[in-house]
Amino acid sequence: MDFKDKASERIEKYRKDIVGISKQIHAEPELGHQEYKSSKLLVDELEKHGYKVEYGVSGMETAFIARKGEGSPKIGILAEYDCLPGIGHACGHNLIAASALGAGIGLAELIEEIGGEVIVFGTPAEEGVVQNAGGKVVMIDEIKKVDVAIMIHPAPRWGSYGTSNARESFLVEFHGKSSHAGAAPEKGINALDGVLLTYTGINALRQHIPDGVRIHGIIKHGGDSPNTIPDYASAHLYVRAPTMPLLKEIYGKVEDVIKGAELQSGAKSKITQVANTYANTIPNKILSDVWRENMVKIGVEDYPEEKELRQGGGSTDFGNVSQEIPALSAYINIGDVILHSPSGAEMTGTDHAYDVMIMGAKGLAYTALDLLTDTDLRKNVRKEYEDRIETQ
Numbered sequence: 001m002d003f004k005d006k007a008s009e010r011i012e013k014y015r016k017d018i019v020g021i022s023k024q025i026h027a028e029p030e031l032g033h034q035e036y037k038s039s040k041l042l043v044d045e046l047e048k049h050g051y052k053v054e055y056g057v058s059g060m061e062t063a064f065i066a067r068k069g070e071g072s073p074k075i076g077i078l079a080e081y082d083c084l085p086g087i088g089h090a091c092g093h094n095l096i097a098a099s100a101l102g103a104g105i106g107l108a109e110l111i112e113e114i115g116g117e118v119i120v121f122g123t124p125a126e127e128g129v130v131q132n133a134g135g136k137v138v139m140i141d142e143i144k145k146v147d148v149a150i151m152i153h154p155a156p157r158w159g160s161y162g163t164s165n166a167r168e169s170f171l172v173e174f175h176g177k178s179s180h181a182g183a184a185p186e187k188g189i190n191a192l193d194g195v196l197l198t199y200t201g202i203n204a205l206r207q208h209i210p211d212g213v214r215i216h217g218i219i220k221h222g223g224d225s226p227n228t229i230p231d232y233a234s235a236h237l238y239v240r241a242p243t244m245p246l247l248k249e250i251y252g253k254v255e256d257v258i259k260g261a262e263l264q265s266g267a268k269s270k271i272t273q274v275a276n277t278y279a280n281t282i283p284n285k286i287l288s289d290v291w292r293e294n295m296v297k298i299g300v301e302d303y304p305e306e307k308e309l310r311q312g313g314g315s316t317d318f319g320n321v322s323q324e325i326p327a328l329s330a331y332i333n334i335g336d337v338i339l340h341s342p343s344g345a346e347m348t349g350t351d352h353a354y355d356v357m358i359m360g361a362k363g364l365a366y367t368a369l370d371l372l373t374d375t376d377l378r379k380n381v382r383k384e385y386e387d388r389i390e391t392q
């Protein structure tokens with residue numbers, strides 16, 4: 001029996017526990033930086049399997065680093081476990097969490113035999129909606145100590161050769177002056193106008209920005225009463241772009257739009273960064289091919305050949321990891337899911353999703369084993385990373 005068969009057997013042996021934890025995380029969704037129960041479930045289980053855990057790292061109470069084995073090479077497996085406001089696990093981070101756990105369990109004994117270290121990173125607040133979101137950005141100095149980092153994400157398809165957009169997530173607030181909207185409007189300064197002019201200014205900007213850039217958001221506060229001039233209004237906005245320089249350029253233009261809205265409305269603007277800046281993902285074709293071979297070995301029949309790089313529209317703090325070290329975030333196909341919608345939250349809690357998650361856990365364990373046992377593979381993966389960083 002080879003290492004991969006042994007890992008697979010061990011994951012099957014603990015399948016019930018792994019799925020059980022994913023179900024519990026799904027049943028009690030927790031927002032970013034509040035994932036106390038979710039992270040505790042993972043930490044306790046990893047400790048049961050002999051992992052040494054530091055819990056509460058990089059100044060985040062719900063972050064953890066779980067280690068097994070020692071020396072090098074070091075392979076990192078990334079777990080996420082935060083939910084979306086109002087719609088629970090509509091991004092399926094319960095599946096990401098337990099697949100990382102499953103891979104950690106699968107490798108727990110083998111790593112002692114093979115040598116090197118497996119490190120499961122508990123990375124809070126991936127969704128960019130809470131303050132200081134982007135746990136991987138906050139703990140990047142720890143994560144970048146590993147040779148390669150890997151993770152999975154649920155999706156409506158298989159795939160591992162893709163990128164994601166760089167992103168800024170920020171709150172724009174306008175402060176004006178309230179007054180009677182009928183009797184004395186001339187004495188008021190309308191903060192809502194500041195927000196609306198920002199919104200229409202961004203729409204005017206859209207004609208003049210490159211394809212692939214995305215600007216979107218919501219109005220969070222538009223006033224309290226129609227017969228009072230709103231003295232406060234706010235919007236939560238995202239700017240996304242395929243590269244960091246382009247993100248910076250477009251973000252600068254949006255700042256100008258906000259200044260213009262300030263001049264027009266007379267209301268004072270204030271911009272507050274919400275999430276940490278997410279970098280675009282640096283893909284790795286060699287890692288992606290290794291992953292694909294492993295998934296075919298595990299039994300995925302319809303795994304497509306990925307010749308063309310796929311530009312993803314979303315953003316993730318995994319991008320920041322991929323900027324520092326060779327890394328892979330692979331999509332596991334849980335069916336025709338619409339993530340970030342209420343139906344998505346249902347699909348990430350089905351038996352089918354859990355079956356695919358177990359395959360993902362095996363894929364992570366297999367890929368880690370390839371990296372742990374093949375020096376040339378690690379070298380080649382590193383070389384591709386260096387080449388791409390240089391030319392991006």
Ligand SMILES: [Zn+2]
Nearest residue numbers: 091093126153
């Ligand atoms: Zn997600």
